[in-house]
Amino acid sequence: MQEEIRLTQFSKGGGCGCKIAPSVLQQMLATGDKGSFPDLLVGNESSDDAAVYLLNEDTAVVSTTDFFMPIVDNPFDFGRIAAANSISDVYAMGGRPLMAIAVLGWPVAQLPPTVAQQVLEGGRAICREAGIPLAGGHTIDSLEPIFGLAVTGTVSPQNLKKNNGAQEGDFLFLTKPLGVGVMATAVKRGLLKEEHYRILLKQLTTLNSVGEALGKIDGVHAMTDVTGFGLLGHLTEMAGGSGVSAEVNYAGIKKVEGFDDYLQLKTIPGATARNWSSYGNGVAFEEDLNETELVNLLADPQTNGGLLIAVAENAVDEVKAVLAKNNLQEHLTPIGRCVKKGEKTIFVKASA
Secondary structure, eight states: OOOOOOGGGGOSSOGGGGSOOHHHHHHHHOOSOOOOOTTEEEOGGGTOSSEEEEOSSSOEEEEEEEEESOSSSOHHHHHHHHHHHHHHHHHHTTOEEEEEEEEEEEOTTTSOHHHHHHHHHHHHHHHHHHTOOEEEEEEEEOSSOEEEEEEEEEEOGGGOOOSSOOOTTOEEEESSOBOHHHHHHHHHTTOOOHHHHHHHHHHHHOOOTHHHHHTTOTTEEEEEEOOTTHHHHHHHHHHHHHTOEEEEEGGGOOBOTTHHHHHHTTOOOHHHHHHHHHHGGGEEEOTTSOHHHHHHHHTOOOSSOOEEEEEOGGGHHHHHHHHHHTTOGGGOSOOEEEESOOSSSEEEESOO
C-alpha cells in the first residue's frame, strides 16, 4: 500500500504564513522611481491587494497574483484554498474576477504528477465556483510544492476600493474570524482533529465575493483582505496609509472554533512573531489585556482571511444589509473604529 502523502511535510511554511515579513518587504519595494503611468490607478504605493489600470471611464482592469506552499496535506483541498485566496484580492478591490491562470511549482522527483493534478483540480473547482475559467498557467520544477493563481478582473472606477481611504469616524468590520494560522500549524504537526479540520477548510475555501457588492457602496471608504500579516498588520497598512489611527475592541474579535484548544498546545506559526516585530511598536493596548494572548490572535497570519472594511457611519446599515444577504450575519457588529491620528497607529481595547 502506498504511504499517504502529507504535503505540509514538503514545505518549511504554509499558506500566507509564507509571506516575507512586512518590514523586510518594505525594504524590497523601496524605490524612488514610480514611473509615469497616469492610467495606473493602483500600484505599489498603497500596499494594496491588486494593481488596477484604467481602460476607459467605465472600466478598469484588476490584476493580481498570489501563491504559497501547502497549508494542508490533502492536494485537492490545497488547490481550493490557494485559488480562493488568490481570487480574494480582486474582491478586496471591489472588483469582479474574469479569469485565472495557474502558478505551479512542483518537486517532480519527490511527488508524482498525479498529486499535482489533484491540486490543479482543486483550483479549477474554486474557479468554477467564482464563475471564471482556469485558462492556463505556468509550471516549474521546484524544491517545494507551490501553487496559486494570477487573476484578472474588472471594476468600475467609481467602485474601486483601496486600502488607504479610511476616514476618521469610520466603523471597522471584519467578515471572518481569526486564528487559522494556529490551526494550520496544528495540521502540520498532525494535531488537528477532524471536526476542526472541516471548520478550518470551510473558512479557507469560502470566497470573499461580497467584496463586489461592497464596492458599490459609496460609504465604504476602504477595504482589504486580512492575510499573512494578520489583522494588526493589514489594519496598520489601512490606518497608516489613510492618515488615521484605529481603535479595536478585542472582546468583539471572533476566533475560529477550536483556536483556544490549539493555542494551549502552542501550535503558533513562526510568522506571528515576525509580524509583531515588524509593526508591534505602532500598537498599544489596555493594561488589563495580556500581550501574549493579544499577539497570538491579532498577529496570527491568515490565509484567505476576511475582508476588513472601513465604513462611514451613514452607510453602516447598508453594509450590514449586504453582509446579511451574503450569509455573514455573524459579522454585523463592528470590531472597532477609525479615530484621529495619534501617537500609535492602533489601540486595542478590552471591549467597546
